[in-house]
Amino acid sequence: MNHLLEINDLRVEFSTDAGTVRAVDGVSYSVDRGETLAIVGESGCGKSVSALSIMGLLPKPAARIRSGEILFNGVDLLGLDNGAMRHIRGKEIAMVFQEPMTSLNPLLTIGLQLTEALQLHMNMNLGQAWTRAQELLERVEISEAQRRLKQYPHHLSGGMRQRVMLALALSCEPKVIIADEPTTALDVTIQAQILELMKDLTHEMGMALVMITHNLGIVARYADTVNIMYAGKIVEGGAAKDIYASPRHPYTQGLMRSVPRLDLPREAKLVPIEGQPPDLSQLPPGCSFQPRCPYAVDLCSQEAPLLLETSLKHTAACWLVDEIEAVV
Numbered sequence: 001m002n003h004l005l006e007i008n009d010l011r012v013e014f015s016t017d018a019g020t021v022r023a024v025d026g027v028s029y030s031v032d033r034g035e036t037l038a039i040v041g042e043s044g045c046g047k048s049v050s051a052l053s054i055m056g057l058l059p060k061p062a063a064r065i066r067s068g069e070i071l072f073n074g075v076d077l078l079g080l081d082n083g084a085m086r087h088i089r090g091k092e093i094a095m096v097f098q099e100p101m102t103s104l105n106p107l108l109t110i111g112l113q114l115t116e117a118l119q120l121h122m123n124m125n126l127g128q129a130w131t132r133a134q135e136l137l138e139r140v141e142i143s144e145a146q147r148r149l150k151q152y153p154h155h156l157s158g159g160m161r162q163r164v165m166l167a168l169a170l171s172c173e174p175k176v177i178i179a180d181e182p183t184t185a186l187d188v189t190i191q192a193q194i195l196e197l198m199k200d201l202t203h204e205m206g207m208a209l210v211m212i213t214h215n216l217g218i219v220a221r222y223a224d225t226v227n228i229m230y231a232g233k234i235v236e237g238g239a240a241k242d243i244y245a246s247p248r249h250p251y252t253q254g255l256m257r258s259v260p261r262l263d264l265p266r267e268a269k270l271v272p273i274e275g276q277p278p279d280l281s282q283l284p285p286g287c288s289f290q291p292r293c294p295y296a297v298d299l300c301s302q303e304a305p306l307l308l309e310t311s312l313k314h315t316a317a318c319w320l321v322d323e324i325e326a327v328v
């Protein structure tokens with residue numbers, strides 16, 4: 001059976017002054033209707049690059065896709081020309097970015113931005129598009145929708161702008177929404193509201209949601225499946241409940257120890273992961289996490305471990321996966 005969106009062995013490189021950077025290095029994952037997949041990792045681990053590859057938005061000519069497949073409904077998006085990709089973007093796969101002020105046009109009213117997309121992709125006339133735009137704002141729980149449609153982005157709060165971005169993403173009823181750090185710029189209570197809303201609406205509308213984040217803590221409640229990325233690779237993946245109950249990779253365990261958790265006593269200390277994320281142009285040999293890993297043995301600096309199943313649908317890439325206790 002075809003998955004709605006399936007990435008197979010994707011490899012993306014960037015040419016930089018420091019040399020070739022392998023930003024995404026053999027990544028595979030899939031997502032289906034009604035499912036929420038979280039891709040988690042520190043800045044520069046390749047999670048956003050894999051999303052931009054899906055959308056055909058990689059910066060050219062610096063970035064190039066070395067190999068792999070991005071199958072959407074069984075069709076490889078990497079084989080499509082610009083015209084066909086324009087049809088997919090927004091209409092079939094939509095993206096919500098971190099900072100709405102850089103994605104919304106500051107010179108156009110919210111109404112114009114929403115109706116433009118509806119007229120273009122949904123063949124609506126202006127009257128129909130205006131009615132639908134109002135409905136969409138109500139759907140994302142923006143009050144006084146009529147009045148908001150006539151306002152400009154700078155009239156709205158950060159949380160409201162992110163709701164408008166969500167309304168824009170939902171407007172053409174895409175099959176997949178990719179949300180890249182959608183709530184990082186917002187305060188904690190608004191973050192929770194937006195994530196809850198995003199999860200509920202995509203689920204209700206039968207869409208797949210790919211949530212990209214650096215914060216393992218916030219996805220615990222919203223994701224069905226989780227992929228943990230480090231240095232361009234997936235190092236652990238599986239059902240969210242399994243990853244939270246028994247994280248197998250030392251990096252995932254480190255991430256979990258470094259975020260506040262409601263299931264631990266209040267006095268429990270947060271433990272940061274030692275060291276810095278690696279420079280992707282100068283990765284160490286073997287396992288990329290080895291310089292920061294408290295368990296590293298000689299083999300770790302000689303050969304990179306493969307991503308293998310440790311239990312049903314739970315994978316991890318670590319030589320010592322059977323020896324390290326799956327606790328945080």
Ligand code: SF4
Pocket residue numbers: 249250251287288289290291293294295296297300305317318319320321
């Ligand atoms: Fe640590 Fe070695 Fe496992 Fe890498 S392979 S995570 S260095 S124990």
